[in-house]
Amino acid sequence: MTLQAPRDPIAEATRQWIGHWGKTPAPSLQAVTSIMRVQQILTGHLNRLLKPFGLSFSRYEALMLLYLSRNHSLPLSKIGERLQVHPTSITGLIDGLERLGFVVRGPHESDRRTTLASITPAGIEAAEAAAEILNNARFGVEKSSDEDLTTLTEILSRMREQAGDVVEHNVPTTSS
Amino acid sequence: MTLQAPRDPIAEATRQWIGHWGKTPAPSLQAVTSIMRVQQILTGHLNRLLKPFGLSFSRYEALMLLYLSRNHSLPLSKIGERLQVHPTSITGLIDGLERLGFVVRGPHESDRRTTLASITPAGIEAAEAAAEILNNARFGVEKSSDEDLTTLTEILSRMREQAGDVVEHNVPTTSS
DNA sequence: GAAGATTGATGAATCAATCTTT
DNA sequence: AAAGATTGATTCATCAATCTTC
Secondary structure: OOOOOOOOHHHHHHHHHHHHHOOOOOHHHHHHHHHHHHHHHHHHHOOOOOOOOOOOOOHHHHHHHHHHHHOOOOEHHHHHHHHOOOHHHHHHHHHHHOOOOOEEEHHHHOOOOOOEEEHHHHHHHHHHHHHHHHHHHHHHHHOOOOHHHHHHHHHHHHHHHHHHOOOOOOOOOOOO | OOOOOOOOOHHHHHHHHHHHHOOOOOHHHHHHHHHHHHHOOOOOOOOHHHHOOOOOHHHHHHHHHHOOOOOOOEEEHHHHHHHOOOHHHHHHHHHHHHHHEEEEEEOOOOOOOEEEEEOEEEHHHHHHHHHHHHHHHHHOOOOOHHHHHHHHHHHHHHHHHHHOOOOOOOHHHHOO
């Protein structure tokens, strides 16, 4: 039985790597390619769910940040800090949200360098509707057990920490 | 003690979500945002490692596929299938590798629709050097334990499977 | 008609360089 | 000089539409 019609790309890559270099980095290779692939699948899924609103997952994250913020508005720099993306990306993200009428730009009271992004009534509506959709879909991982999800988060937190990302411990979960 | 200078974006998002909607989807929210963030960190890290060669991780994957293939050449469609990306992306990827002199396009023997990508001597050199770099860096996750990496791969495999991705079981690892 | 590849569009991420304000 | 934001360039992903070949 050498024939196996549909191939698992990750298994195949591992097999070939081992065939050439021995088994040296196989666990890391598999883990990394798995992360890349799952992220790709998840992003596609979430973007499909959000498409009716004109949102992507990135836009959703930015919009949600504004929705949950004290005055329904934040400096762009703050958004970049929280989303951990470059200032350039924030400019583009807010441009898109502004085009949709979900956000407006405004001046900061005291510091004329900073611009404030504020969520509009239409933005609030979209944020709530989109949140409900994603909530009901359990963010695209509804078929995974809570145990798997928790374990996953723990391992990935350790990775983030080791990469220099700021990580809090004892983060609230459903079970605590 | 309400002050905590550096914030963990994922913990913060979880906290705010719970504050507004109760604890409903917290495990999935955390898992998904963690995957997104780690993928982002990893991609940045790997791209930095590969930059001296003119490669990105995507280009590296395509180049590696050619390097490991029987005749050092593959139809573009085959590459897309193995990398699980759209034909358009393959066109762009091969364009970039061709510009670097690592790959050349050629005709297929029997089917004039398909174009063949073949790795060049320079491409082979780059592939081997890049593979050694990534190998030594354990693909950017050198600080994670093999146990964490294996568990991670298992959970992500289940996710891929549930998402309809082809998944083989009993994939070779260091310990089997 | 379907398969293989390309082109043109959009979205999102990065970097380097620039501009204003502090 | 440093902080905040923007513009322009590049890379990678997607989709829709097109073109050639099967």
